[in-house]
Amino acid sequence: MIHITHPRRLTVIYISNLLLSFHYFLIIYIHSSYLGTFFTASGLALLYIFGSVMNILIFINLPRILDKIGNHKFTLWAIVLEGVSIVGLILGTSWYFIGLSFILHHAVVSMILFGLDIFLEGATKNEAHTGTIRGIYLTLSNITLVFSPLILGLLLVDDNFWIVYLVSLLFLFPLFFTIKKYLKDAEYKTTEKVRFLKIFSEFNTRRDVHGILIAHLVLQFFYAWMVIYMPIFLHQYVGFSWQDIGVIFTIMLLPFMLFELPIGTLADKKYGEKEILIIGFTIMAVATFSITLLHTKTLLAWAGLLFLTRVGASFVEITSESYFFKHVNEKNTGLISLFRMTKPIAYIIAPAVVVSTLYFFTIKNTPYGYIFSILGVLMLVGIRYGLKLKDTK
Numbered sequence: 001m002i003h004i005t006h007p008r009r010l011t012v013i014y015i016s017n018l019l020l021s022f023h024y025f026l027i028i029y030i031h032s033s034y035l036g037t038f039f040t041a042s043g044l045a046l047l048y049i050f051g052s053v054m055n056i057l058i059f060i061n062l063p064r065i066l067d068k069i070g071n072h073k074f075t076l077w078a079i080v081l082e083g084v085s086i087v088g089l090i091l092g093t094s095w096y097f098i099g100l101s102f103i104l105h106h107a108v109v110s111m112i113l114f115g116l117d118i119f120l121e122g123a124t125k126n127e128a129h130t131g132t133i134r135g136i137y138l139t140l141s142n143i144t145l146v147f148s149p150l151i152l153g154l155l156l157v158d159d160n161f162w163i164v165y166l167v168s169l170l171f172l173f174p175l176f177f178t179i180k181k182y183l184k185d186a187e188y189k190t191t192e193k194v195r196f197l198k199i200f201s202e203f204n205t206r207r208d209v210h211g212i213l214i215a216h217l218v219l220q221f222f223y224a225w226m227v228i229y230m231p232i233f234l235h236q237y238v239g240f241s242w243q244d245i246g247v248i249f250t251i252m253l254l255p256f257m258l259f260e261l262p263i264g265t266l267a268d269k270k271y272g273e274k275e276i277l278i279i280g281f282t283i284m285a286v287a288t289f290s291i292t293l294l295h296t297k298t299l300l301a302w303a304g305l306l307f308l309t310r311v312g313a314s315f316v317e318i319t320s321e322s323y324f325f326k327h328v329n330e331k332n333t334g335l336i337s338l339f340r341m342t343k344p345i346a347y348i349i350a351p352a353v354v355v356s357t358l359y360f361f362t363i364k365n366t367p368y369g370y371i372f373s374i375l376g377v378l379m380l381v382g383i384r385y386g387l388k389l390k391d392t393k
Contacts, residue, residue, distance in 0.1 A: 008182075010120070010133075013137075015178060016119075018141070019172075020116065021141040021144035022168075023169075025144050025145045026151060026152060026171075027168045029245075030164055032044060032227075032232055038098050045352065045354070048106065048224075049347070050103050052106065052345070053344070055106065055111075056341055056344050058111060059337045059338075059341045059344070066118075071119065074111070075111070075115030079112055081104060081108045082172060084104065085102070086105060088101025089105065114336070119183055120134075134264060134321050134325060138317065139257060139260050145253050145256055145257070146253045146256065146257045149247075149249035151246075152249075153242055156246075208323075208389065209324070212320055212324045212389060215316070216339060217346060218379065218382035219313065219317060219320060220343045223343075224351070225350045228351060228354070230306075231245065233369060233372075234302070237369065240299070240302075248299060248303045248306065251303035252310055255310040255313070256317070259318075260314050263318050274323075274390075276315050277319040277320060278387065279312075281316055282383060283309075283315070284309055284313055284376075285377070285380055287308035287312060289376025291373070292369050353374075357374060
């Protein structure tokens with residue numbers, strides 16, 4: 001039996017997560033193509049890097065911010081700023097206005113997710129059920145992840161990106177009012193001043209937290225690389241239409257909906273996270289490396305191979321989330337912010353690595369698709385750190 005502190009609150013958190021996910025996943029795969037109409041490959045990389053640096057600066061100050069205003073107000077302000085950024089992407093006509101709007105979006109959207117993390121941790125009573133509760137949380141989110149590309153394919157006609165951004169914006173309104181009304185009593189403030197140097201010290205001394213944070217960073221690095229460059233590759237180099245890409249991505253993302261809940265439950269009750277995480281990274285490495293070997297425009301072939309990459313990623317995502325949150329609680333806002341900081345760090349590293357790689361490829365006349373073989377090899381780092389974990393079973 002799963003024990004939770006506030007059943008109604010947990011339901012509200014799940015609904016809020018669905019709304020945020022619809023907002024986020026509708027637009028995540030079009031950013032690079034939309035921004036590519038205003039910026040070069042290097043400029044695109046810099047936008048992601050600047051947004052990620054801003055994201056990290058916010059994360060560094062999060063414990064202090066939450067101690068002053070609480071998680072409820074912080075999350076609401078993050079939603080407002082996210083709305084402003086999307087309006088900027090819809091109405092902007094100049095490169096600098098579009099660029100600033102995207103940097104703001106990239107910096108603050110993770111803050112909303114962080115706020116929901118704090119709410120979810122506070123509603124969880126028994127850490128033994130963390131895998132199951134987070135499995136439900138992620139599965140609900142991933143339902144929207146799976147169907148969003150299909151909706152994207154229907155909305156994105158003649159590269160009218162603003163229509164997709166507008167539909168995405170609409171989900172922020174019910175998200176704001178749901179959190180404002182139903183989570184206003186769910187205040188979780190830090191009980192002591194948190195110093196970031198102390199957090200890094202704890203990161204270095206706690207082997208369990210250290211290993212899983214590095215593994216999660218590798219996963220986020222994979223996501224950043226794929227989110228930015230796979231849509232460009234499929235559309236501009238392989239030659240798929242956005243409608244075809246929508247179908248490919250829907251099939252590709254099915255593992256997140258199919259596997260995360262049962263894998264989270266298995267990690268709680270039988271196997272623990274370590275073995276599943278290592279298996280996941282192994283699948284990711286092999287499947288991602290194989291992208292370079294696929295020389296066809298067959299939709300099902302691409303969908304099938306990308307499906308395999310996400311089978312591995314779904315294993316890693318739920319086990320890394322479950323393992324980490326079994327070792328922290330809602331008062332560990334510093335460590336939680338460090339965990340979530342892996343995403344902006346990945347969005348700094350990945351574009352920098354890809355731009356450098358593409359520059360080398362241009363000199364050597366190497367095909368664009370070979371960047372994914374490099375990504376596959378880099379997934380082996382995740383296996384190394386997974387082997388260092390002390391399993392929970």
